Amino acid sequence: MTHINTLDPGASPLDYYGFELRRYREAAGLTQKQLGSIVYCTGSLVGQIETARKLPTLQFSERADVALGTGGLLSRLLELVMRSQLPGWFQQVAELEARAVEIGTFHTHMVHGLLQTPAYAGAVLGVLDQSNLDDRTAVRLARQRIFEKAEPPVFWAIVGEAALYQEIGDTQTMREQLAHLLSFEDNPRINIQVLPFSTGAHAGLTGPFDLFRFASDPSIVYTEGYGSGHPTANPDTVKDCSLRYDHLQAAALSLKDSAELIRRVMEERYGEQRDSGGDPVA
Template sequence: MTNISVLDPGASPLNYYGYELRRLREAAGLSLRQFGEVLSYTGSLVGQIETAKKVPTAEFSERVDAALGTDGLFSRLLTLVMRSQLPAWFQQVAELEARAIEIRSFQTHMVLGLLQTPTYAREVLGAIDRTDLDGRTAARLARQRVLEKDEPPIFWAVLSECALRLDIGGRETMRGQLAHLLTFEENPRINIQVLPYEAGPHAGLTGSFDLYSFTSDPTIIYTESYGSGYPTVNPAAVKDCSLRYDHLRAAALSIRDSAALIRHVMEDRYGKQVA
Protein backbone atom coordinates (compact mmCIF):
# COMPACT_ATOMS: atom_id res chain seq x y z
CA MET A 1 0.00 0.00 0.00
CA THR A 2 1.40 3.41 -1.01
CA ASN A 3 2.40 5.56 1.98
CA ILE A 4 1.44 9.14 1.24
CA SER A 5 4.29 10.47 3.41
CA VAL A 6 6.81 9.01 0.95
CA LEU A 7 4.91 9.55 -2.31
CA ASP A 8 7.54 10.53 -4.89
CA PRO A 9 6.26 13.39 -7.08
CA GLY A 10 8.87 12.57 -9.70
CA ALA A 11 7.82 8.96 -10.10
CA SER A 12 4.99 9.62 -12.54
CA PRO A 13 2.49 12.31 -13.58
CA LEU A 14 -0.13 10.57 -11.40
CA ASN A 15 2.19 10.75 -8.37
CA TYR A 16 2.91 14.41 -9.06
CA TYR A 17 -0.83 15.15 -9.32
CA GLY A 18 -1.48 13.42 -5.97
CA TYR A 19 1.49 15.08 -4.27
CA GLU A 20 0.40 18.57 -5.35
CA LEU A 21 -3.22 17.89 -4.45
CA ARG A 22 -2.27 16.90 -0.91
CA ARG A 23 0.20 19.80 -0.53
CA LEU A 24 -2.30 22.45 -1.61
CA ARG A 25 -5.19 20.91 0.32
CA GLU A 26 -3.15 20.94 3.52
CA ALA A 27 -1.96 24.50 2.80
CA ALA A 28 -5.64 25.47 2.68
CA GLY A 29 -6.12 23.91 6.12
CA LEU A 30 -8.66 21.33 4.94
CA SER A 31 -8.97 17.72 6.04
CA LEU A 32 -9.79 15.02 3.52
CA ARG A 33 -13.40 15.00 4.70
CA GLN A 34 -13.73 18.78 4.57
CA PHE A 35 -12.17 19.01 1.13
CA GLY A 36 -14.37 16.18 -0.12
CA GLU A 37 -17.44 18.10 1.04
CA VAL A 38 -16.26 21.20 -0.82
CA LEU A 39 -15.82 19.15 -4.02
CA SER A 40 -18.99 17.05 -3.50
CA TYR A 41 -16.87 13.89 -3.41
CA THR A 42 -16.02 11.59 -0.53
CA GLY A 43 -12.90 12.19 1.51
CA SER A 44 -11.98 8.59 0.72
CA LEU A 45 -11.91 9.32 -3.02
CA VAL A 46 -9.74 12.40 -2.47
CA GLY A 47 -7.37 10.26 -0.41
CA GLN A 48 -7.15 7.60 -3.12
CA ILE A 49 -6.21 10.24 -5.69
CA GLU A 50 -3.68 11.81 -3.35
CA THR A 51 -1.99 8.43 -2.92
CA ALA A 52 -1.98 7.74 -6.68
CA LYS A 53 -4.38 4.82 -6.23
CA LYS A 54 -7.11 6.28 -8.42
CA VAL A 55 -6.97 8.29 -11.62
CA PRO A 56 -8.71 11.69 -11.38
CA THR A 57 -11.39 12.72 -13.85
CA ALA A 58 -11.79 15.97 -15.78
CA GLU A 59 -14.72 16.97 -13.57
CA PHE A 60 -12.75 16.28 -10.39
CA SER A 61 -9.81 18.35 -11.68
CA GLU A 62 -12.06 21.28 -12.63
CA ARG A 63 -13.64 21.27 -9.16
CA VAL A 64 -10.22 21.18 -7.49
CA ASP A 65 -9.04 24.13 -9.59
CA ALA A 66 -12.15 26.09 -8.64
CA ALA A 67 -11.93 25.20 -4.95
CA LEU A 68 -8.22 25.92 -4.56
CA GLY A 69 -7.98 28.78 -7.06
CA THR A 70 -5.20 27.05 -8.97
CA ASP A 71 -5.95 28.66 -12.34
CA GLY A 72 -6.44 25.40 -14.25
CA LEU A 73 -3.31 23.67 -12.90
CA PHE A 74 -4.95 20.33 -12.19
CA SER A 75 -6.91 20.34 -15.44
CA ARG A 76 -3.62 20.84 -17.30
CA LEU A 77 -1.88 18.13 -15.29
CA LEU A 78 -4.69 15.74 -16.15
CA THR A 79 -3.56 15.62 -19.78
CA LEU A 80 -0.16 14.28 -18.69
CA VAL A 81 -1.75 11.91 -16.18
CA MET A 82 -4.04 10.40 -18.78
CA ARG A 83 -1.27 10.05 -21.33
CA SER A 84 0.87 8.23 -18.78
CA GLN A 85 -1.93 5.71 -18.26
CA LEU A 86 -1.69 4.54 -21.86
CA PRO A 87 0.51 1.52 -22.68
CA ALA A 88 4.11 2.67 -23.13
CA TRP A 89 4.14 1.71 -26.81
CA PHE A 90 0.96 3.73 -27.42
CA GLN A 91 1.99 6.93 -25.65
CA GLN A 92 3.76 8.06 -28.82
CA VAL A 93 0.38 8.02 -30.61
CA ALA A 94 -1.15 10.39 -28.06
CA GLU A 95 1.80 12.72 -28.61
CA LEU A 96 1.38 12.59 -32.39
CA GLU A 97 -2.34 13.33 -32.04
CA ALA A 98 -1.61 16.29 -29.76
CA ARG A 99 0.95 17.84 -32.15
CA ALA A 100 -0.64 17.15 -35.52
CA ILE A 101 -2.35 19.81 -37.61
CA GLU A 102 -3.98 17.12 -39.76
CA ILE A 103 -4.83 13.50 -39.00
CA ARG A 104 -5.89 11.01 -41.67
CA SER A 105 -7.05 7.61 -40.51
CA PHE A 106 -8.25 4.44 -42.21
CA GLN A 107 -9.89 1.74 -40.09
CA THR A 108 -10.81 -1.69 -41.36
CA HIS A 109 -13.11 -3.09 -38.68
CA MET A 110 -13.93 -0.70 -35.84
CA VAL A 111 -14.44 2.96 -35.03
CA LEU A 112 -11.12 4.56 -34.12
CA GLY A 113 -10.38 5.72 -30.58
CA LEU A 114 -10.75 9.47 -31.20
CA LEU A 115 -14.39 8.92 -32.19
CA GLN A 116 -15.40 6.21 -29.71
CA THR A 117 -18.13 6.63 -27.12
CA PRO A 118 -17.38 5.62 -23.51
CA THR A 119 -19.42 2.41 -23.68
CA TYR A 120 -17.98 1.40 -27.08
CA ALA A 121 -14.41 2.12 -25.90
CA ARG A 122 -14.99 0.07 -22.76
CA GLU A 123 -16.20 -2.91 -24.80
CA VAL A 124 -13.23 -2.69 -27.18
CA LEU A 125 -10.68 -2.44 -24.37
CA GLY A 126 -12.34 -5.15 -22.31
CA ALA A 127 -12.72 -7.73 -25.06
CA ILE A 128 -9.90 -9.84 -23.59
CA ASP A 129 -8.49 -7.98 -20.58
CA ARG A 130 -10.86 -6.30 -18.10
CA THR A 131 -8.23 -5.28 -15.53
CA ASP A 132 -8.31 -1.56 -14.60
CA LEU A 133 -10.96 -1.10 -17.28
CA ASP A 134 -12.19 2.20 -15.85
CA GLY A 135 -8.72 3.72 -15.92
CA ARG A 136 -7.86 2.46 -19.39
CA THR A 137 -11.18 3.68 -20.76
CA ALA A 138 -10.70 7.12 -19.20
CA ALA A 139 -7.20 7.32 -20.69
CA ARG A 140 -8.51 6.51 -24.17
CA LEU A 141 -11.33 9.04 -23.95
CA ALA A 142 -8.94 11.73 -22.70
CA ARG A 143 -7.18 11.60 -26.08
CA GLN A 144 -10.33 13.02 -27.64
CA ARG A 145 -9.60 16.39 -26.06
CA VAL A 146 -7.33 17.15 -29.03
CA LEU A 147 -10.53 17.59 -31.07
CA GLU A 148 -11.77 20.22 -28.60
CA LYS A 149 -8.73 22.51 -28.73
CA ASP A 150 -9.11 26.13 -29.88
CA GLU A 151 -7.44 25.03 -33.11
CA PRO A 152 -8.04 21.30 -33.41
CA PRO A 153 -6.40 19.28 -36.20
CA ILE A 154 -8.20 18.73 -39.47
CA PHE A 155 -9.40 15.16 -39.12
CA TRP A 156 -10.29 12.74 -41.92
CA ALA A 157 -11.57 9.28 -41.05
CA VAL A 158 -12.33 6.61 -43.63
CA LEU A 159 -14.15 3.68 -42.02
CA SER A 160 -14.84 0.38 -43.67
CA GLU A 161 -18.56 -0.44 -43.65
CA CYS A 162 -17.53 -3.37 -41.45
CA ALA A 163 -16.91 -0.88 -38.63
CA LEU A 164 -20.61 0.05 -38.72
CA ARG A 165 -21.87 -3.53 -38.75
CA LEU A 166 -19.48 -5.35 -36.42
CA ASP A 167 -21.56 -5.61 -33.25
CA ILE A 168 -19.37 -4.43 -30.37
CA GLY A 169 -21.23 -4.27 -27.08
CA GLY A 170 -24.75 -4.95 -28.30
CA ARG A 171 -27.61 -2.96 -29.78
CA GLU A 172 -27.62 0.03 -27.44
CA THR A 173 -23.85 0.48 -27.52
CA MET A 174 -23.72 0.34 -31.31
CA ARG A 175 -26.71 2.62 -31.74
CA GLY A 176 -25.08 5.15 -29.42
CA GLN A 177 -21.76 4.87 -31.27
CA LEU A 178 -23.28 5.43 -34.70
CA ALA A 179 -25.40 8.30 -33.38
CA HIS A 180 -22.17 9.83 -32.04
CA LEU A 181 -20.57 9.66 -35.49
CA LEU A 182 -23.53 11.57 -36.88
CA THR A 183 -22.94 14.47 -34.47
CA PHE A 184 -19.90 15.43 -36.58
CA GLU A 185 -21.90 15.64 -39.81
CA GLU A 186 -21.82 19.46 -39.93
CA ASN A 187 -18.32 19.88 -38.50
CA PRO A 188 -15.95 20.91 -41.34
CA ARG A 189 -12.87 19.91 -39.32
CA ILE A 190 -14.02 16.34 -38.60
CA ASN A 191 -14.83 14.47 -41.79
CA ILE A 192 -16.12 10.89 -41.78
CA GLN A 193 -16.43 8.78 -44.90
CA VAL A 194 -17.53 5.17 -45.18
CA LEU A 195 -15.91 2.74 -47.59
CA PRO A 196 -18.86 0.53 -48.60
CA TYR A 197 -18.71 -3.18 -49.23
CA GLU A 198 -19.60 -2.43 -52.85
CA ALA A 199 -16.21 -0.75 -53.32
CA GLY A 200 -14.69 -4.22 -53.72
CA PRO A 201 -10.87 -4.55 -53.68
CA HIS A 202 -9.37 -1.30 -52.40
CA ALA A 203 -6.12 0.40 -51.41
CA GLY A 204 -6.53 -0.45 -47.73
CA LEU A 205 -6.68 -4.22 -47.95
CA THR A 206 -3.32 -4.51 -46.19
CA GLY A 207 -4.78 -3.01 -42.99
CA SER A 208 -5.48 0.11 -40.95
CA PHE A 209 -3.06 3.04 -40.86
CA ASP A 210 -2.85 6.68 -39.77
CA LEU A 211 -1.06 9.68 -41.26
CA TYR A 212 -0.04 12.62 -39.05
CA SER A 213 0.97 15.94 -40.61
CA PHE A 214 2.68 18.78 -38.74
CA THR A 215 3.49 22.45 -39.21
CA SER A 216 7.19 21.91 -39.92
CA ASP A 217 8.07 18.27 -39.18
CA PRO A 218 7.75 15.50 -41.81
CA THR A 219 4.53 13.53 -42.09
CA ILE A 220 4.50 10.33 -39.99
CA ILE A 221 2.77 7.07 -40.88
CA TYR A 222 1.62 4.94 -38.00
CA THR A 223 0.62 1.27 -38.14
CA GLU A 224 0.34 -1.26 -35.36
CA SER A 225 0.18 -4.93 -34.59
CA TYR A 226 -0.72 -6.68 -31.35
CA GLY A 227 1.05 -4.91 -28.49
CA SER A 228 3.27 -2.63 -30.56
CA GLY A 229 3.21 0.35 -32.88
CA TYR A 230 5.33 1.35 -35.86
CA PRO A 231 5.76 5.04 -36.71
CA THR A 232 7.92 5.95 -39.71
CA VAL A 233 8.91 9.08 -41.62
CA ASN A 234 10.46 7.14 -44.51
CA PRO A 235 9.70 9.33 -47.56
CA ALA A 236 8.89 6.40 -49.85
CA ALA A 237 6.50 4.88 -47.30
CA VAL A 238 4.83 8.24 -46.65
CA LYS A 239 4.37 8.80 -50.38
CA ASP A 240 2.90 5.32 -50.83
CA CYS A 241 0.47 5.60 -47.90
CA SER A 242 -0.58 9.12 -48.88
CA LEU A 243 -1.45 7.83 -52.36
CA ARG A 244 -3.32 4.89 -50.83
CA TYR A 245 -5.28 7.27 -48.64
CA ASP A 246 -6.23 9.44 -51.61
CA HIS A 247 -7.54 6.35 -53.38
CA LEU A 248 -9.46 5.25 -50.28
CA ARG A 249 -11.10 8.65 -49.96
CA ALA A 250 -12.01 8.60 -53.65
CA ALA A 251 -13.52 5.10 -53.35
CA ALA A 252 -15.46 5.96 -50.19
CA LEU A 253 -18.91 7.49 -50.15
CA SER A 254 -19.17 11.26 -49.91
CA ILE A 255 -19.49 12.76 -46.44
CA ARG A 256 -23.23 13.27 -46.96
CA ASP A 257 -23.81 9.78 -48.37
CA SER A 258 -21.66 8.29 -45.61
CA ALA A 259 -23.88 9.93 -42.99
CA ALA A 260 -26.92 8.51 -44.78
CA LEU A 261 -25.46 4.99 -44.65
CA ILE A 262 -24.53 5.38 -40.98
CA ARG A 263 -28.07 6.51 -40.25
CA HIS A 264 -29.52 3.60 -42.22
CA VAL A 265 -27.39 0.99 -40.42
CA MET A 266 -28.16 2.57 -37.06
CA GLU A 267 -31.91 2.31 -37.62
CA ASP A 268 -32.05 -0.93 -39.61
CA ARG A 269 -29.52 -3.02 -37.67
CA TYR A 270 -29.54 -1.42 -34.24
CA GLY A 271 -32.95 0.24 -34.05
CA LYS A 272 -35.11 -0.36 -31.03
CA GLN A 273 -37.00 -3.61 -31.27
CA VAL A 274 -40.78 -3.53 -31.01
CA ALA A 275 -42.07 -6.05 -28.48
Protein backbone atom coordinates in the same frame (compact mmCIF):
# COMPACT_ATOMS: atom_id res chain seq x y z
CA MET B 1 0.82 0.68 -1.29
CA THR B 2 2.54 4.07 -1.64
CA HIS B 3 2.60 5.98 1.66
CA ILE B 4 1.49 9.57 1.44
CA ASN B 5 4.57 10.84 3.32
CA THR B 6 6.95 9.20 0.84
CA LEU B 7 5.11 10.03 -2.39
CA ASP B 8 7.73 10.97 -4.99
CA PRO B 9 6.42 13.75 -7.28
CA GLY B 10 9.06 12.83 -9.85
CA ALA B 11 7.98 9.21 -10.14
CA SER B 12 5.23 9.82 -12.68
CA PRO B 13 2.71 12.45 -13.79
CA LEU B 14 0.12 10.71 -11.61
CA ASP B 15 2.40 10.97 -8.55
CA TYR B 16 3.08 14.62 -9.33
CA TYR B 17 -0.65 15.31 -9.61
CA GLY B 18 -1.25 13.67 -6.23
CA PHE B 19 1.63 15.57 -4.64
CA GLU B 20 0.32 18.91 -5.89
CA LEU B 21 -3.26 18.11 -4.88
CA ARG B 22 -2.10 17.31 -1.34
CA ARG B 23 0.12 20.43 -1.19
CA TYR B 24 -2.70 22.76 -2.25
CA ARG B 25 -5.21 21.05 0.05
CA GLU B 26 -2.96 21.37 3.08
CA ALA B 27 -2.16 24.99 2.20
CA ALA B 28 -5.92 25.65 2.20
CA GLY B 29 -6.22 24.08 5.65
CA LEU B 30 -8.64 21.38 4.48
CA THR B 31 -8.84 17.73 5.41
CA GLN B 32 -9.41 15.13 2.71
CA LYS B 33 -12.99 14.75 3.93
CA GLN B 34 -13.59 18.50 3.80
CA LEU B 35 -12.23 18.82 0.28
CA GLY B 36 -14.29 15.81 -0.74
CA SER B 37 -17.49 17.47 0.47
CA ILE B 38 -16.65 20.60 -1.52
CA VAL B 39 -15.96 18.76 -4.79
CA TYR B 40 -18.76 16.20 -4.27
CA CYS B 41 -16.76 13.05 -3.61
CA THR B 42 -15.59 11.08 -0.58
CA GLY B 43 -12.53 11.91 1.46
CA SER B 44 -11.34 8.38 0.71
CA LEU B 45 -11.31 9.16 -3.01
CA VAL B 46 -9.31 12.34 -2.39
CA GLY B 47 -6.82 10.24 -0.45
CA GLN B 48 -6.56 7.66 -3.23
CA ILE B 49 -5.87 10.36 -5.80
CA GLU B 50 -3.29 12.02 -3.53
CA THR B 51 -1.43 8.72 -3.18
CA ALA B 52 -1.56 7.92 -6.90
CA ARG B 53 -3.85 4.94 -6.40
CA LYS B 54 -6.79 6.38 -8.34
CA LEU B 55 -7.00 8.35 -11.57
CA PRO B 56 -8.54 11.82 -11.27
CA THR B 57 -11.31 12.82 -13.64
CA LEU B 58 -11.71 16.09 -15.51
CA GLN B 59 -14.73 16.97 -13.36
CA PHE B 60 -12.77 16.35 -10.16
CA SER B 61 -9.80 18.37 -11.46
CA GLU B 62 -11.92 21.35 -12.44
CA ARG B 63 -13.76 21.39 -9.12
CA ALA B 64 -10.55 20.99 -7.12
CA ASP B 65 -8.91 23.81 -9.10
CA VAL B 66 -11.73 26.13 -8.11
CA ALA B 67 -11.88 24.98 -4.50
CA LEU B 68 -8.12 25.24 -3.97
CA GLY B 69 -7.39 28.26 -6.15
CA THR B 70 -4.74 26.48 -8.23
CA GLY B 71 -5.21 28.63 -11.31
CA GLY B 72 -6.19 25.57 -13.33
CA LEU B 73 -3.01 23.58 -12.57
CA LEU B 74 -4.71 20.24 -11.93
CA SER B 75 -6.79 20.43 -15.11
CA ARG B 76 -3.67 21.18 -17.11
CA LEU B 77 -1.81 18.29 -15.50
CA LEU B 78 -4.63 15.88 -16.27
CA GLU B 79 -3.69 15.52 -19.95
CA LEU B 80 -0.17 14.40 -18.99
CA VAL B 81 -1.56 12.07 -16.33
CA MET B 82 -3.93 10.37 -18.76
CA ARG B 83 -1.30 10.06 -21.47
CA SER B 84 1.12 8.45 -19.02
CA GLN B 85 -1.47 5.74 -18.29
CA LEU B 86 -1.59 4.57 -21.89
CA PRO B 87 0.44 1.48 -22.81
CA GLY B 88 4.08 2.49 -23.17
CA TRP B 89 4.18 1.66 -26.87
CA PHE B 90 1.12 3.87 -27.52
CA GLN B 91 2.14 6.99 -25.62
CA GLN B 92 4.09 8.32 -28.61
CA VAL B 93 0.95 8.03 -30.74
CA ALA B 94 -1.05 10.12 -28.26
CA GLU B 95 1.69 12.75 -28.49
CA LEU B 96 1.42 12.69 -32.29
CA GLU B 97 -2.35 13.16 -32.01
CA ALA B 98 -1.84 16.12 -29.70
CA ARG B 99 0.69 17.84 -32.01
CA ALA B 100 -0.80 17.11 -35.43
CA VAL B 101 -2.58 19.75 -37.49
CA GLU B 102 -4.20 17.07 -39.65
CA ILE B 103 -4.93 13.40 -38.97
CA GLY B 104 -6.11 10.87 -41.52
CA THR B 105 -7.18 7.41 -40.33
CA PHE B 106 -8.23 4.26 -42.16
CA HIS B 107 -9.77 1.37 -40.22
CA THR B 108 -11.86 -1.46 -41.55
CA HIS B 109 -13.33 -3.35 -38.60
CA MET B 110 -13.98 -0.83 -35.84
CA VAL B 111 -14.41 2.86 -35.13
CA HIS B 112 -11.21 4.79 -34.41
CA GLY B 113 -10.46 5.51 -30.73
CA LEU B 114 -10.77 9.28 -31.21
CA LEU B 115 -14.40 8.78 -32.24
CA GLN B 116 -15.46 6.08 -29.78
CA THR B 117 -18.21 6.48 -27.18
CA PRO B 118 -17.58 5.36 -23.57
CA ALA B 119 -19.64 2.17 -23.95
CA TYR B 120 -18.04 1.24 -27.27
CA ALA B 121 -14.52 1.94 -25.97
CA GLY B 122 -15.22 -0.13 -22.87
CA ALA B 123 -16.44 -3.05 -24.98
CA VAL B 124 -13.30 -2.90 -27.14
CA LEU B 125 -10.91 -2.65 -24.19
CA GLY B 126 -12.77 -5.29 -22.19
CA VAL B 127 -12.08 -8.13 -24.60
CA LEU B 128 -9.97 -10.68 -22.66
CA ASP B 129 -9.20 -8.14 -19.93
CA GLN B 130 -11.79 -6.59 -17.58
CA SER B 131 -9.24 -5.25 -15.05
CA ASN B 132 -9.43 -1.52 -14.24
CA LEU B 133 -11.78 -1.16 -17.18
CA ASP B 134 -13.32 2.15 -16.08
CA ASP B 135 -9.91 3.80 -15.71
CA ARG B 136 -8.59 2.34 -18.98
CA THR B 137 -11.69 3.58 -20.79
CA ALA B 138 -11.31 7.06 -19.28
CA VAL B 139 -7.69 7.14 -20.42
CA ARG B 140 -8.69 6.30 -24.00
CA LEU B 141 -11.48 8.87 -24.05
CA ALA B 142 -9.13 11.55 -22.69
CA ARG B 143 -7.33 11.51 -26.04
CA GLN B 144 -10.44 13.06 -27.57
CA ARG B 145 -9.73 16.31 -25.75
CA ILE B 146 -7.56 17.31 -28.73
CA PHE B 147 -10.83 18.32 -30.41
CA GLU B 148 -11.45 20.86 -27.63
CA LYS B 149 -8.28 22.84 -28.32
CA ALA B 150 -8.49 26.39 -29.65
CA GLU B 151 -7.08 25.06 -32.92
CA PRO B 152 -8.09 21.39 -33.12
CA PRO B 153 -6.64 19.20 -35.86
CA VAL B 154 -8.52 18.55 -39.07
CA PHE B 155 -9.56 14.92 -38.73
CA TRP B 156 -10.46 12.57 -41.60
CA ALA B 157 -11.67 9.06 -40.85
CA ILE B 158 -12.28 6.42 -43.49
CA VAL B 159 -14.27 3.62 -41.90
CA GLY B 160 -14.92 0.28 -43.55
CA GLU B 161 -18.61 -0.56 -43.89
CA ALA B 162 -17.92 -3.71 -41.86
CA ALA B 163 -17.31 -1.52 -38.79
CA LEU B 164 -20.95 -0.42 -38.93
CA TYR B 165 -22.15 -4.02 -38.75
CA GLN B 166 -19.60 -5.51 -36.35
CA GLU B 167 -21.66 -5.47 -33.16
CA ILE B 168 -19.22 -4.40 -30.47
CA GLY B 169 -21.00 -4.31 -27.14
CA ASP B 170 -24.77 -4.60 -27.41
CA THR B 171 -27.35 -3.14 -29.76
CA GLN B 172 -27.70 0.03 -27.67
CA THR B 173 -23.93 0.51 -27.65
CA MET B 174 -23.82 0.34 -31.42
CA ARG B 175 -26.79 2.65 -31.86
CA GLU B 176 -25.14 5.24 -29.61
CA GLN B 177 -21.84 4.85 -31.42
CA LEU B 178 -23.34 5.39 -34.86
CA ALA B 179 -25.37 8.33 -33.54
CA HIS B 180 -22.11 9.77 -32.22
CA LEU B 181 -20.57 9.53 -35.70
CA LEU B 182 -23.58 11.36 -37.11
CA SER B 183 -23.14 14.14 -34.54
CA PHE B 184 -20.13 15.38 -36.54
CA GLU B 185 -22.10 15.98 -39.76
CA ASP B 186 -21.87 19.77 -39.45
CA ASN B 187 -18.33 19.87 -38.07
CA PRO B 188 -15.91 20.75 -40.91
CA ARG B 189 -12.93 19.63 -38.84
CA ILE B 190 -14.17 16.08 -38.21
CA ASN B 191 -15.01 14.26 -41.44
CA ILE B 192 -16.17 10.66 -41.72
CA GLN B 193 -16.34 8.63 -44.91
CA VAL B 194 -17.48 5.04 -45.24
CA LEU B 195 -15.67 2.67 -47.59
CA PRO B 196 -18.56 0.47 -48.84
CA PHE B 197 -18.46 -3.26 -49.49
CA SER B 198 -19.22 -2.53 -53.13
CA THR B 199 -15.76 -0.98 -53.57
CA GLY B 200 -14.24 -4.43 -53.79
CA ALA B 201 -10.44 -4.46 -54.00
CA HIS B 202 -9.01 -1.20 -52.70
CA ALA B 203 -5.75 0.53 -51.79
CA GLY B 204 -6.05 -0.34 -48.09
CA LEU B 205 -6.16 -4.12 -48.34
CA THR B 206 -2.73 -4.38 -46.72
CA GLY B 207 -4.17 -3.04 -43.47
CA PRO B 208 -5.25 -0.01 -41.41
CA PHE B 209 -2.96 2.99 -40.97
CA ASP B 210 -2.96 6.55 -39.72
CA LEU B 211 -1.34 9.64 -41.25
CA PHE B 212 -0.18 12.55 -39.10
CA ARG B 213 0.71 15.91 -40.62
CA PHE B 214 2.36 18.73 -38.67
CA ALA B 215 2.89 22.46 -39.08
CA SER B 216 6.65 22.21 -39.54
CA ASP B 217 7.76 18.60 -38.94
CA PRO B 218 7.75 15.71 -41.47
CA SER B 219 4.57 13.67 -41.78
CA ILE B 220 4.39 10.34 -39.97
CA VAL B 221 2.65 7.08 -40.84
CA TYR B 222 1.50 4.85 -38.00
CA THR B 223 0.61 1.17 -38.22
CA GLU B 224 -0.20 -1.17 -35.38
CA GLY B 225 0.17 -4.81 -34.40
CA TYR B 226 -0.68 -6.80 -31.27
CA GLY B 227 0.88 -4.90 -28.39
CA SER B 228 3.11 -2.78 -30.59
CA GLY B 229 2.98 0.36 -32.70
CA HIS B 230 5.13 1.38 -35.64
CA PRO B 231 5.41 5.11 -36.40
CA THR B 232 7.72 6.07 -39.26
CA ALA B 233 8.72 9.26 -41.04
CA ASN B 234 10.41 7.35 -43.87
CA PRO B 235 9.69 9.54 -46.94
CA ASP B 236 8.98 6.57 -49.22
CA THR B 237 6.52 5.04 -46.74
CA VAL B 238 4.79 8.37 -46.16
CA LYS B 239 4.55 8.99 -49.90
CA ASP B 240 3.12 5.51 -50.54
CA CYS B 241 0.55 5.73 -47.73
CA SER B 242 -0.45 9.27 -48.71
CA LEU B 243 -1.18 8.01 -52.23
CA ARG B 244 -3.11 5.06 -50.81
CA TYR B 245 -5.12 7.42 -48.62
CA ASP B 246 -5.99 9.61 -51.61
CA HIS B 247 -7.29 6.55 -53.46
CA LEU B 248 -9.25 5.37 -50.41
CA GLN B 249 -10.91 8.78 -50.10
CA ALA B 250 -11.82 8.67 -53.78
CA ALA B 251 -13.27 5.16 -53.43
CA ALA B 252 -15.21 5.95 -50.24
CA LEU B 253 -18.69 7.42 -50.16
CA SER B 254 -19.05 11.19 -49.99
CA LEU B 255 -19.53 12.76 -46.57
CA LYS B 256 -23.26 13.10 -47.24
CA ASP B 257 -23.72 9.58 -48.58
CA SER B 258 -21.62 8.19 -45.73
CA ALA B 259 -23.89 9.86 -43.18
CA GLU B 260 -26.95 8.47 -44.94
CA LEU B 261 -25.52 4.94 -44.83
CA ILE B 262 -24.59 5.26 -41.15
CA ARG B 263 -28.10 6.53 -40.38
CA ARG B 264 -29.72 3.70 -42.34
CA VAL B 265 -27.66 1.00 -40.59
CA MET B 266 -28.34 2.60 -37.23
CA GLU B 267 -32.09 2.49 -37.76
CA GLU B 268 -32.41 -0.81 -39.64
CA ARG B 269 -29.89 -2.90 -37.71
CA TYR B 270 -29.82 -1.23 -34.31
CA GLY B 271 -33.15 0.55 -34.22
CA GLU B 272 -35.54 0.11 -31.34
CA GLN B 273 -37.61 -3.03 -31.86
CA ARG B 274 -41.34 -2.67 -31.27
CA ASP B 275 -44.19 -5.13 -30.98
CA SER B 276 -47.38 -5.06 -33.04
CA GLY B 277 -48.85 -2.48 -30.69
CA GLY B 278 -45.96 -0.10 -31.23
CA ASP B 279 -44.44 -0.60 -27.79
CA PRO B 280 -40.67 -1.17 -27.34
CA VAL B 281 -39.69 -4.81 -26.98
CA ALA B 282 -37.72 -5.47 -23.79
